[in-house]
Amino acid sequence: MRAVDLFEEGVEVPCIARELRVSEKSVHQWRRTWRTGGREALRSRGPSGYGCRLGPHLQAKLAMWLExxxxxxxxxxxxxxxxxxxxxxxxxxxxxx
Known part of the structure; x- marks a missing residue:
């Protein structure tokens, strides 16, 4: 993760924000999370929201109908x-x- 590498190098927040094309507020939040939980705390947890309510068998049926x-x-x-x-x-x- 590029942000963590830059944190470890001591790069200033405005420079990180510019390089990663995000807001400084986001960089501050990421850095706070990184300080408390390390690199793992910033890893993506995948898409948010509800999981699929169709199991694999029903997804296969749906795919067949869509085809x-x-x-x-x-x-x-x-x-x-x-x-x-x-x-x-x-x-x-x-x-x-």
Whole structure:
């Protein structure tokens, strides 16, 4: 992680912010986190939010339905999947939103 390397080198906050193209406030927060928890504390924990409510078996089913295209599910006017259509398909097939 470049920010940690720069912290360890003693580079000033404004220089780090400029180099990494972030705000100085972000650099201050990162440095505070780094001081208390080290390099590991700054590692990404992946995307935030809720996990997928479909298990692997249901995801495979959804992939199969998506492969046959929107027309097979009632959207004959435009052969393109949109987020709204996928959401509707999931609601119809799995009764979840």
């Amino acid at each position: 046959v295209g929107p027309a097979a599910h009632g959207w004959a006017d435009d052969p393109v999947w949109t987020a709204a259509r996928v959401r509707t398909l999931i609601g119809r097939k799995f009764h979840i939103s």
